[in-house]
Amino acid sequence: MSSPQRGTDRRLDLVLLGATGFTGGLTADYLAAHAPSGLRWALAGRNAERLEEVRARLTASDPALGELELIVVDTTDAPALAEMAAATRLVITTVGPYLQHGEPVVAACAAAGTDYVDLTGEPEFVDRMYLEHHARAVASGARLVHACGFDSVPHDLGALFTVAQLPSDVPLTVRGVVRSSAQFSGGTFHSALNAMSRMRESSAVLKERRRLEPRPAGRSSRAVTTKPHRDPDLGYWLLPLPTLDPFVVARSGAALPAYGPDFRYSHYAGTKTLRYAVGGAAAVGAMALSAQVGPLRRRLLGRITQGDGPEESRRARSWFTVDFIGEGGGSKVHTRVSGGDPGYDETAKMLSESALSLLFDDNPATAGQVTTAQAMGEHLTGRLQAAGMRFEVVAD
Numbered sequence: 001m002s003s004p005q006r007g008t009d010r011r012l013d014l015v016l017l018g019a020t021g022f023t024g025g026l027t028a029d030y031l032a033a034h035a036p037s038g039l040r041w042a043l044a045g046r047n048a049e050r051l052e053e054v055r056a057r058l059t060a061s062d063p064a065l066g067e068l069e070l071i072v073v074d075t076t077d078a079p080a081l082a083e084m085a086a087a088t089r090l091v092i093t094t095v096g097p098y099l100q101h102g103e104p105v106v107a108a109c110a111a112a113g114t115d116y117v118d119l120t121g122e123p124e125f126v127d128r129m130y131l132e133h134h135a136r137a138v139a140s141g142a143r144l145v146h147a148c149g150f151d152s153v154p155h156d157l158g159a160l161f162t163v164a165q166l167p168s169d170v171p172l173t174v175r176g177v178v179r180s181s182a183q184f185s186g187g188t189f190h191s192a193l194n195a196m197s198r199m200r201e202s203s204a205v206l207k208e209r210r211r212l213e214p215r216p217a218g219r220s221s222r223a224v225t226t227k228p229h230r231d232p233d234l235g236y237w238l239l240p241l242p243t244l245d246p247f248v249v250a251r252s253g254a255a256l257p258a259y260g261p262d263f264r265y266s267h268y269a270g271t272k273t274l275r276y277a278v279g280g281a282a283a284v285g286a287m288a289l290s291a292q293v294g295p296l297r298r299r300l301l302g303r304i305t306q307g308d309g310p311e312e313s314r315r316a317r318s319w320f321t322v323d324f325i326g327e328g329g330g331s332k333v334h335t336r337v338s339g340g341d342p343g344y345d346e347t348a349k350m351l352s353e354s355a356l357s358l359l360f361d362d363n364p365a366t367a368g369q370v371t372t373a374q375a376m377g378e379h380l381t382g383r384l385q386a387a388g389m390r391f392e393v394v395a396d
Helices: 022-034 048-061 063-067 078-086 103-112 123-140 153-163 186-196 199-212 245-255 274-291 294-303 312-316 345-360 377-386
Strands: 012-017 041-045 069-072 088-093 115-118 143-145 172-180 220-223 237-240 262-271 320-328 331-339 390-393
Touching: 012 022, 012 345, 022 041, 022 048, 022 345, 041 048, 048 063, 048 069, 078 088, 078 103, 088 103, 088 345, 103 115, 103 123, 103 143, 115 345, 123 143, 123 199, 143 345, 153 172, 153 245, 153 262, 153 320, 153 331, 153 345, 153 377, 153 390, 172 245, 220 245, 245 262, 345 377, 377 390
Parallel strands: 012 041, 012 088, 041 069, 088 115, 115 143, 172 262, 220 262
Antiparallel strands: 172 320, 237 262, 320 331, 331 390
16 A cells, blocks of 8 residues: 655644544544554644643553644634644544534645545535535645545445445445444534534535536436335335435445446435334434424533543444445345444544545545545445454345
8 A cells, every 4th residue: 555645745644633522532542553653643622731631641552652743723713724734634623513613624624735534424514515615625636535434434335335246337226224222422413403403504505516516427326215114125114314324325426437327325224123113203303393493402402412422331332234235237235334333433443544544545536525435445445344344245
């Protein structure tokens, strides 16, 4: 694996912004344990004292990390963000909700030609960043890769893995079915509730993106939605998920000819019984209605704190699976992506390995806002397999 030449004259390879938060701290821990020798990286955040505490914790396991650079920066300080972006080849940011705090970081990276990864699951944010900063990033050479955590790596790379088992010159349909035992993070809850409160704005931004975004010549790739139903192959009751993931998969399908001339992807949560499916649909509906009422939304947001997460023992018991059924040209395949705690430990892993892949793997030449499958594809899949996540063809 070779290191790309872009930005090699910069002082740093990687800056982790948000290192003092819960997920940011787990990402720092992962990088401390798995980053290649000689990686020039720094911790960034608003509070110098808390950054010192993170560095001290890392140094306890590896004294060499006592030399990590600390960068005190706020996401409202555009000049400081520009200076930070110009000093490094890549920025990881875990500072959310991204609609509130994300755009200045994207803007700084797009202008500086600095690669960027985050773990957002906010569709409106991703679409706004495409409209505002994709063209600038294309011109500067920056790769802006959103959704590098549980949103949406297992789904995006799992669909890519599934498509690789099918013919490449015929229409393909793939459905992904998510199951997990994990506890949602406070950050995920805040992002989801805020997104539900902005459905009208999100729809308008998506419409504008679709109007301006080029379509693949002679090919089609779309996310499709169906009603809840029982899956004839998996035996689960399927509840459509209104998340970012199917849009990411469809954009990968539009960017990569391997997805065939006509690609369709649908995305669901899977439950073993109808009772749980009905309960899940009712819970999502109640949450969506609550998000429309300002006082109720603020009350719900106040009850769940951002930046907190479950104890390590709880995370150690958590798991996720994403089953895929792919069909095309008379062939059908069942594949699965699986791993441990999706919202924290595996997200820190996916985010870190996404950054390391951009820095060190011989990836395709891309720029602008790109997906993980488009920017890193099999290189990132291989990294995650080596780190313990499973990508497999299931023999039913």
